[in-house]
Amino acid sequence: MAVRGGFSAAQQRETTADGSGDVSDFMCPVCLEIFERPVRTQCGHTFCHSCLQECLRPQKPVCAVCRATVGPWTKAVDLEALIQSSIAPCKGCGVQVGLSQMRSHTANCLKYQDYIEEGVRTSVQSQSTAVSPVPNRYTFTCPYCNCQNLDQDGLVEHCTSHHARDTRQVVCPICASMPWGDPNYRSADFFQHLKLRHTFSYETFVDYSTDEQTMIQQALQRSLMDN
Structure with missing residues (x-):
C-alpha cells in the first residue's frame, strides 16, 4: 500500500x-x-x-x-x-x-x-456550485445497479452479464455524456441499443465539437469516397 x-x-x-x-x-x-x-x-x-x-x-x-x-x-x-x-x-x-x-x-x-x-x-x-463544464466520457455508471467506474467495454460486458433479464427502460449513460445526448431519454431495448450504438469507441471516431447530424453526413461522405 x-x-x-x-x-x-x-x-x-x-x-x-x-x-x-x-x-x-x-x-x-x-x-x-x-x-x-x-x-x-x-x-x-x-x-x-x-x-x-x-x-x-x-x-x-x-x-x-x-x-x-x-x-x-x-x-x-x-x-x-x-x-x-x-x-x-x-x-x-x-x-x-x-x-x-x-x-x-x-x-x-x-x-x-x-x-x-x-x-x-x-x-x-x-x-x-462548482460543476465541471466538461462531462466525463471515459467511465460510466451502470443504469441498473449504479456500479461505477466502468469503461465503455466494461459497461457493455457488465450489463450483459448481470442485467440481461432486466426489462426496465433506462437512460444510456454513454449517450447521455455526449453533446447531443438526451439525459432523460430511456431506451426501450437497452441491450439492443448497446449492440447497435456502442460496439466501437467514440474516442476514435467522434469530434465532440460537432453535432450528430453533421457527423452522420461526414460518415456518409467518407463511405462514398471509399467506394
Missing part, C-alpha cells in the same frame, strides 16, 4: 493503536470502508479483495485509482495485521472500535448514518 504522507507501517500502528489516529490509510478507495481481505496490485494500490474482483470484470481491467492495467496482485498481509491490531473511534458515536469490526459497527450505528447523510448533503451542495 502506498502510505500517504510518507508514514511508515510503524507510524501507522502508533497513530491508530491508541484509538486517536486517522484511519484514512486503512480505507479502500472503491467502497470507502475499512479494508476487508486487502490485496495490493502491481501498480502499488490496495483494495478489498471483493472490490478488486469488480475491477477485473471488464475485458481490459484497469486500476480504479490510476487506470493502469491490472497485473499480478498479492495479499497485503502487513496491512491485514495492522487492521487486526488497531482501534479507532467511530465517526458517528465516537466509541472506540477495532478496525476489523468497524464495518459491522457502522452498519448498525444510527449516529454514523447521520454523519454520512450530512456528508452527502455537504458534497452535493459544493458540487452544485
Whole structure:
C-alpha cells in the first residue's frame, strides 16, 4: 500500500493503536470502508479483495485509482495485521472500535448514518456550485445497479452479464455524456441499443465539437469516397 504522507507501517500502528489516529490509510478507495481481505496490485494500490474482483470484470481491467492495467496482485498481509491490531473511534458515536469490526459497527450505528447523510448533503451542495463544464466520457455508471467506474467495454460486458433479464427502460449513460445526448431519454431495448450504438469507441471516431447530424453526413461522405 502506498502510505500517504510518507508514514511508515510503524507510524501507522502508533497513530491508530491508541484509538486517536486517522484511519484514512486503512480505507479502500472503491467502497470507502475499512479494508476487508486487502490485496495490493502491481501498480502499488490496495483494495478489498471483493472490490478488486469488480475491477477485473471488464475485458481490459484497469486500476480504479490510476487506470493502469491490472497485473499480478498479492495479499497485503502487513496491512491485514495492522487492521487486526488497531482501534479507532467511530465517526458517528465516537466509541472506540477495532478496525476489523468497524464495518459491522457502522452498519448498525444510527449516529454514523447521520454523519454520512450530512456528508452527502455537504458534497452535493459544493458540487452544485462548482460543476465541471466538461462531462466525463471515459467511465460510466451502470443504469441498473449504479456500479461505477466502468469503461465503455466494461459497461457493455457488465450489463450483459448481470442485467440481461432486466426489462426496465433506462437512460444510456454513454449517450447521455455526449453533446447531443438526451439525459432523460430511456431506451426501450437497452441491450439492443448497446449492440447497435456502442460496439466501437467514440474516442476514435467522434469530434465532440460537432453535432450528430453533421457527423452522420461526414460518415456518409467518407463511405462514398471509399467506394
